[in-house]
Amino acid sequence: MTDIVLRTDGISKSFGALTASNDISIDLRAGEIHAIIGPNGAGKSTLIAQICGSLQPDAGKVELMGRDVTGFSTDQRARAGLGRTFQISALAMEDTVLQNALLGALGASGRPWRFWAGVLGDTALRARAEEALARVGLDGVASKRCADLSHGQRRQLEVAVALTLRPCAFVMDEPMAGLGAAGSKEMTTFLDGLRQEAPILLVEHDMDAVFALADRISVLVYGEVIATGTVDQIRADARVREAYLGETT
Amino acid sequence: MTRETTFNAVLLLGLIAVPTWALIMDQPFTITLATRAVILALAAAGLNIALGIGGLVSLGHAVFFGIGGYAMGILAHHAQSYSPLMDWPFVIEGTKFMPVIWLVASVVSALAALVIGILSLRTTGAYFIMITLAFGQMFYYFAISWSAYGGEDGMSIYVRNDFPGLNTLAPIQFYGLCLAMLVIVLIFSARLRKSPFGLALNAARQVPARLDAVGLNPVRLKLVAFVISGVITGLAGALFADLNRFVSPTMFSWQFSGEIMVLVILGGVGRLFGPVAGAVTFVALEHFLGGLTEFWHIFLGVILLAVVLFARGGITGLVAGKEASHD
Structure with missing residues (x-):
């Protein structure tokens, strides 16, 4: 058991x-x-x-x-x-694909209370986010705004964000x-x-x-x-x- | 350089050039107007963090503006009358020293924002607006009935407070101080947007459920944003009181809360220099249209209506187009 x-x-x-x-x-x-x-x-x-x-x-x-x-x-x-994905994509539509993935990595790191250093400069977070994007095949569109993605890509991103958590x-x-x-x-x-x-x-x-x-x-x-x-x-x-x-x- | 950075640079240069010109031409009133615009921009830059990034429609930001004002008023009042603020269990004297006044204004604003935030963030939407409004009214009526500090009439402070190395009574020097404060806050805001906290807060506004799903608490993020926002608006209040050398309950009024929000919307919600564009426009309209008619707010209303209907990004959006994605 x-x-x-x-x-x-x-x-x-x-x-x-x-x-x-x-x-x-x-x-x-x-x-x-x-x-x-x-x-x-x-x-x-x-x-x-x-x-x-x-x-x-x-x-x-x-x-x-x-x-x-x-x-x-x-x-x-x-x-x-617990890593979940939503039936109706719950993504930050104004943000880029990479930013959405970074959000997952940030949640996993448990350290959102940083107000000065740029999040894109955090290599550990970024590596984790990019790895997840690569796994679902979204690494080519990392800098696209989420709102510009196709429906299928959003479903993939939804899974990628869950992957960054390594649940x-x-x-x-x-x-x-x-x-x-x-x-x-x-x-x-x-x-x-x-x-x-x-x-x-x-x-x-x-x-x-x-x-x-x-x-x-x-x-x-x-x-x-x-x-x-x-x-x-x-x-x-x-x-x-x-x-x-x-x-x- | 994007169009938005060019626009921001032009605004900033204007804030340096116009008062310099006024100094050379010996036009102290123009410097005072510019100081008013810069301080209002600072208050709005505070709200812009809560409203623009966090999506918190606070109709109670005058609370922090008023707290800043009264922190200055009370401390300076005791200093000028040589009476201690309290003498038991230990003596606290008043002060005319700006850094101390700013510190007190920040700490008290932060505490007030924390309490108001904890209570009002239990709700969203219209209820959030109403609760923040209710807090604003509580502070307003409290100030009116606080007769020890002038009640409804407010308090006059005879001499502007001191800052080491500056003659704060010289309009251009006080202006420089206010502009420096605004620039520091804008730099901080710019960093904050690109920081991990900014990323999370921005997403908390768009999809709170996503934040929970990745293990971040969206309410806690918004609370911290509300406190930061309150502190900045509180600092603006302290400077505003020093500009006028006068504090009164109107600093707490809900009309003023609305005015700060108008500045943000006019300039462009969530845009880095939106509050600056909004405040400069507002003060210019107030001055020029106010000279023509007492009812200049009618024109402000029409302009605001046009912005809300046709230019959702405010003046910044109109001039610089849609916001580029953040990287």
């Missing part, structure tokens, strides 16, 4: 009469991609929000590397080693959202290699990507995990077919 990196233990969350998360216990093990799938409104975003800290669960706890982080704020969880677990909210077939394939290849570095909790609608990548899949329906298993197990699961896959295939 020592290889569990991220775990939720019976987390529940209700909004009035609506139960968005009902006693959800999932875990993410070293070296794996664990995909969370489910129809719209199943509570995937609520789950992510509780794991990342922007929502507090009503009950249950979240553990990162065996440490209870339920009481941690979002930025504390990031410092504890112990990634939480990715629909990294393929809005990507074309080619972009989606490229991202799939990239994430495939990334899992050795840190495991990925992947929320994704793109089923081809999920089936290609996931070591395990959890299916969320009406705030409950109705099944967790390998790709083959999930494909064969009657309840899953009824609740979810039946609608799409």
